Amino acid sequence: MIKLIWRTDVHFSDHTPKRRNGNWTDDVSAKLEWIGEYTHKHKIDAVIDGGDFFDVKTPSRNSHSLVSRTAKIHKGYACPIYTLVGNHDVKYGNIDYLEEQPLSVLFNAGVFEQFGGSKEVILDKNGIKVRLVGIPYHGTSYDWDLIRSIQKGDEDYLLVACHLLASEKGGVGAMFEGEDIVPYDELKGKGVDGWFFGHWHKDQGIVKWGDTTIVNVGSLTRGALHLDDLDRKPYIVEVDIDKDGIEFLKVDVPCRMDAFKVEEALVEKKNKSRMEEVVDKMKQVAIEDKGLSLIDRVNAITGVKQEVKELAISYLEKI
Template sequence: MRFLYVTDTHLRGVAPRNRVDDFVATLKAKLHEVVELANRMEVTAVLHGGDIFDVPMPGLAATGEFAGILRRLEAPMYIVPGNHDLHGQNPSTLTRTLLGFLGRWEVILILDRKPVYLEDGNVRVQITGAPYHYAIDDGGGDYVIEKRDCDVAVHICHGALLDRSFGPMVKYTLIDDIAGRTEADYTLCGHYHLGYPDVYREGKWFLNPGAMVRLSASQAEMERRPAVVVLIVEGGRARHETITLKSARPGLEVLDRGRIEDASFRARKRQEFLQVVRQITAQAGYTARTDPEAILLHVLNGMKDKPEFARVREEVSSLWSEVFGEEAKSCGG
């Protein structure tokens, strides 16, 4: 038996700001490659790690184009809903989303903790899912399952199950903290788009090949090549291969870091400006650095001797009143 695992496809009809290619065409090419691969390998099922769509209710025009490709898939697709598949990241909204709708129609099969068993007469595989919910990374229980009456247990999760610590600002669960508790032979994770190198702990695999698409132009995404995983179950044992998608082009060809660099340039300039303001207010002995009018007056007074003073004062005054209303017209007067 073979399975193909793909995650975070984020199907959408609009290009993210950082893409320079025809994003929808690229998405279609990748989806086509995944479907062809699954058909060629005659997989028993495609397993999806969540965030199939970028928004819970994607437009029908673009979605129809993707549906035209997905319907050529010969195997069923099992999925755990990701946070992008839900309204407000709330699992109780699933019935009102396109994924929930397709699930009820059984076009796509939605996984939860209740095991699904797939067998071919030789091997029996248990499949469970941990859909996204806001507390998925509180305690890690969602990532822990029991293996029952099967050769191989596969658990598919949409949460921040990570191979290393990400500091106190992010909620996550460490693989090291659940490896001894779960009985899944394979834990296949999505959600964290960058993925990580395959982890083998306590005789179990923990895989996240990363998102099928690169939505951001971070340095890590520039260097990443989207991939899928093929699970091969033979003789009661499972092994896997990671396959880089051929239709995924090098980051430099499809991602533009211009906006990121612009933003960091603006952030640097803002810091420089704030530094100047702090110096001025410190010199003037102001305690209220948050009083913009006082700062403005101080700066204007400092340039009284310059020839452009009158013009600058007039301009500042008119901008100031535009932003803060009529009462601000006295500024600099």
């Protein structure tokens, strides 16, 4: 049997996100160490990392200690870590800048092994041959010819890992600056036994789709406070392969119960809603009298509570 682990979008960083409790670096390190222990306990043959291991694209904003900590943790794994390049791993989201990045240091030091594009991985054990193909992030307009060209060869099992957006319906994502989204129907009929997607943090599950299986389980970590993050429990996927077939198993990863500063976020959201209301009213006043100052415009608004006006003015006075 060949046993693999899928994880994606670690977003390791020196900085704790604004709405997170605790220390981000320590919390993420604990998850990575837990996965390392899992590789020993369950005799895992390889970890597949779907990209965006780092969060900050600017090389100089990732400390030497962060890179050193990454190396120390992963040197303790029982198996190689095959890693895709994500948009957060490289400056401007452009893989041409890979050599300047901390991820390149980890590749060159042998901590991670790069795959994707022409760099494929072959796993051969106990008479079972698995081919791993990778499609790294390559911009908001996807190389559809590349996606459609993937076909099974003489391997027993073909797995494809991508740092791309994918969903059942596909299309173009307005929330992702017009980035393409791969529709699941595009993935059928190629002889691929498993498609794995990183990039989109939302958990879209593990689904059987025609003659293939799609693993699109979201990010290992929860840095931003979105609605899908409040009750989402991150997990990795164990992939067990033998002569009789392939199985995809969800494995829960330990995480903080109090991950987010929810109350602060709700207050901020409420204030934002109030400000949007004030801005709309200000636009109306501006049309009626262009000679008023911003503060005068706020005071001239009707139909808005005085406390909301005062809050708006306090913000304006800080500008």
